[in-house]
Amino acid sequence: MRYWRLFNVTFAVILPVVYLFSVVGKNGIDVSYDQGSLSVKNDISLDLDEQYELYYEIPSLQYLWNKSFIPQKGYPIAMERWKAVSNNTCLKSSSSKDNESILKWENHKIPHAIVVGCQKCGSTALASFFRSHPNIVTPNRELHFLSQYMDRMPTKTSDGIDQRYWKQEYYTYMRTYTKEMEVAKKSSGKEDVNIPTNASTRLLIEKTPNYILLSDRVPQRLLCLSPWSKIILLLRNPVDRAFSHYNMAYQGYYRRRKMHDTTPFPSFDEWLRRDYNVLVALGVLSNQSLSSGVPNLGYQGTERERKGWAAYTKLAAIGSTGGIGRGLYSLQILQWKMAYQEAKQPLDMLVLSSDSARKHPQQVFDLICDHLGVARHLLSQETIECGGNKRDYSKIPPMSNSTRQWLESIFEPYNQQLNQVLGKEFWE
Numbered sequence: 424m425r426y427w428r429l430f431n432v433t434f435a436v437i438l439p440v441v442y443l444f445s446v447v448g449k450n451g452i453d454v455s456y457d458q459g460s461l462s463v464k465n466d467i468s469l470d471l472d473e474q475y476e477l478y479y480e481i482p483s484l485q486y487l488w489n490k491s492f493i494p495q496k497g498y499p500i501a502m503e504r505w506k507a508v509s510n511n512t513c514l515k516s517s518s519s520k521d522n523e524s525i526l527k528w529e530n531h532k533i534p535h536a537i538v539v540g541c542q543k544c545g546s547t548a549l550a551s552f553f554r555s556h557p558n559i560v561t562p563n564r565e566l567h568f569l570s571q572y573m574d575r576m577p578t579k580t581s582d583g584i585d586q587r588y589w590k591q592e593y594y595t596y597m598r599t600y601t602k603e604m605e606v607a608k609k610s611s612g613k614e615d616v617n618i619p620t621n622a623s624t625r626l627l628i629e630k631t632p633n634y635i636l637l638s639d640r641v642p643q644r645l646l647c648l649s650p651w652s653k654i655i656l657l658l659r660n661p662v663d664r665a666f667s668h669y670n671m672a673y674q675g676y677y678r679r680r681k682m683h684d685t686t687p688f689p690s691f692d693e694w695l696r697r698d699y700n701v702l703v704a705l706g707v708l709s710n711q712s713l714s715s716g717v718p719n720l721g722y723q724g725t726e727r728e729r730k731g732w733a734a735y736t737k738l739a740a741i742g743s744t745g746g747i748g749r750g751l752y753s754l755q756i757l758q759w760k761m762a763y764q765e766a767k768q769p770l771d772m773l774v775l776s777s778d779s780a781r782k783h784p785q786q787v788f789d790l791i792c793d794h795l796g797v798a799r800h801l802l803s804q805e806t807i808e809c810g811g812n813k814r815d816y817s818k819i820p821p822m823s824n825s826t827r828q829w830l831e832s833i834f835e836p837y838n839q840q841l842n843q844v845l846g847k848e849f850w851e
């Protein structure tokens with residue numbers, strides 16, 4: 424009798440509950456991990472979830488996949504904004520008083536320009552060039568408003584934008600810029616630069632190099648908050664970018680590591696391989712291209728790629744990760760372009776080579792000033808040499824030829840695609 428009851432309990436209660444949990448847990452999404460992706464070095468014994476946890480210190484890949492589909496945090500806000508942009512309701516508020524003050528900012532087109540990236544491509548040097556210009560004010564820090572701040576915004580009602588939050592966001596956006604502008608003006612002795620006034624000669628420019636990476640949500644937010652902002656993007660050879668990124672991550676890790684912690688930072692190859700595995704697991708990269716000789720054509724815009732990328736950006740936004748993903752430039756730019764196309768807004772994006780900015784800083788700065796419609800300004804030797812966030816590479820071993828070749832083979836299709844996207848031979 425007792426066994427019979429136990430049998431009944433097992434079938435009637437425990438099994439259905441277990442089944443329910445497994446179904447709900449999967450959220451109807453078919454996540455297939457490409458375990459054959461370790462084509463570079465096959466010595467990883469951990470499965471992808473375990474590597475993931477180790478590397479990113481977050482629960483699991485499944486969790487992240489779900490996160491990019493379940494409406495919460497930043498993603499749905501982006502979707503709502505996107506809809507609002509398409510319907511042209513972004514900047515409209517229920518009160519005419521609000522509309523007035525929004526229009527005031529809209530008329531002055533603040534921020535005038537944003538340097539959206541790429542990380543480790545010379546954005547600090549560019550910001551110091553801007554600071555040296557008498558008519559340009561640049562905040563002293565990266566604002567991360569359209570990324571970190573808006574990722575934390577509360578979600579809104581199902582019938583569109585919740586005006587309370589929307590106004591709150593817009594005011595915070597304006598307040599953030601006003602405050603940063605005042606701080607920057609004081610610290611650079613530019614109290615007389617009155618912004619907003621004559622927008623054609625006095626400019627407010629921000630740089631947050633993470634923005635280009637977050638191409639699944641930042642363009643939509645920017646389109647809603649300041650669709651007029653001109654975009655400036657510096658791009659560096661993605662292999663050198665990755666190595667510079669690794670060097671920064673390596674130094675940051677040892678600077679912040681706790682006294683009792685003896686875990687070493689991964690080697691460059693290991694650090695890359697983890698990122699590569701995540702990109703393959705999320706369907707952004709195809710491991711076939713390397714193992715079976717099937718050419719990778721760059722970004723195809725498939726649903727799997729897009730969703731995989733949205734999930735990936737939630738990880739790679741963490742500063743020390745994204746060694747490979749951040750170098751897939753054509754993918755990111757195409758997503759920005761698509762967002763602007765969808766909103767029927769022109770994308771005013773000036774894409775420049777980081778190498779040119781290093782070799783010919785004055786010419787590149789002239790080009791930027793012309794593009795922004797502000798007077799050219801002669802850069803001092805001190806500005807050129809001192810403001811660039813240059814790092815010492817002596818603490819890390821040099822990159823091996825095989826690693827360089829491997830990276831080049833991953834980036835090659837994306838570099839080719841970049842030429843098509845920009846309509847010119849970008850790489851010298």
Ligand SMILES: Nc1ncnc2c1ncn2[C@@H]1O[C@H](COP(=O)(O)OS(=O)(=O)O)[C@@H](OP(=O)(O)O)[C@H]1O
Pocket residue numbers: 541542543544545546547548549632667668670777778779780781782784807810811812813814815
């Ligand atoms: N004028 C100029 N033009 C182009 N690149 C330059 C310039 N000056 C500095 N650098 C190099 O830029 C690298 C730092 O890039 P970022 O400032 O964008 O880094 S960060 O993302 O803000 O951390 C960093 O590269 P690494 O030294 O290889 O790390 C700088 O040396």
